Amino acid sequence: MSVAGRILTPMQISAYTLKRAWHQVSAGSDVLDDAMLPPIGTSPDQYERHVGESHGRLFLVLDDGGTVHGHIGPYREVFVTQDLDQVLYFAAEDAVRELAEHIAARSPGHGPVANLVSGQAELLDRINPAWGSRFRNGGMDGTRPSAACGRDPLERLAWIAGSWREQDPYTHLAFFRGESISAEQIALLHGADPAQIAAGTRLADLRSMDGGTFDHWDIVWETCCYGKAGDWAFLMYHETPGSGPDLEALARLGVTEAVHLNATSAKAIYTFDYMRDGRRVDDDWGVLELIWYDRGRAPYFRGGQLDFLNQAIRRAELDHPELTSEFELYFHALEDAFDLQLPRQDIQEGTVRAAQWTRRNS
Structure with missing residues (x-):
């Protein structure tokens, strides 16, 4: 030593x-x-x-x-x-x-x-x-970080970090990875309307039911958006019918990894959950709140199961000092560590796939 x-x-x-x-x-x-x-x-x-x-x-x-x-x-x-x-x-x-x-x-x-x-x-x-x-x-060893990022830090996932803090477009951002899983399967498992899934309904189609806006439309709380970006299927929603699928149901579908981000802006609670091989990865810390992240201080247990995120966050901090929002830095680290992304144009223009929950039409 x-x-x-x-x-x-x-x-x-x-x-x-x-x-x-x-x-x-x-x-x-x-x-x-x-x-x-x-x-x-x-x-x-x-x-x-x-x-x-x-x-x-x-x-x-x-x-x-x-x-x-x-x-x-x-x-x-x-x-x-x-x-x-x-x-x-x-x-x-x-x-x-x-x-x-x-x-x-x-x-x-x-x-x-x-x-x-x-x-x-x-x-x-x-x-x-x-x-x-x-x-x-950023981790426990003394190696140098990987090569500098060299790209727009907000282009893949972190572009949504700012609005997500205010629960826009949705409270929950969930990502699922596994062999041969589809975004349609994920949406159905959570309770999406099979008819709208089969019809290829888009977010713009649902918006047209309220004259083109969700601003004062209660039904937004009973809808979801979904799709595939890279290796991950994504699902965005405010709430699901019931408690949603458990880890066993996801495993039966073939999901091996899941990342779940939840924003409750009124209470300033923002959480991160990571599931791998049927269990939560959290070093026994329980709920992991994003507000624990403080620039320049590794947010997770040093040398633990999430140390790879400590390293990704440090790379983001060093590569992008121009990002003044810690949420944007954190989201950029997530996209780097997991290769997460969301289709910005599809979401903003309403061409992303969408559906109401089944209970809305029952």
């Missing part, structure tokens, strides 16, 4: 070894001159007492076995490790974030949004180039 270039022999981590190692790192770096090691406790219940706020900064919980649990709030565990170098890296990552925010806010002609992430990377480079590389990767 290395601490800013120093070689450490394996040892059981204790509060003493953590403090001593942090002193060695900070003493050898002008960046960490005045930076304090995150507070250390023995239980996440001590978070607010040690940190002084309900969430936000890093808190280190050290158990009897020498394992360190990183917490951002009492209920949000963001990493678990017995590797001293990793603990010190995460502590440095937390420290330089606050410093980068201060520097970025004072940069002439640039706001904190534009410079925050690259500023964090540069500060970590100065402490330890391997740590800067690890930060740019």
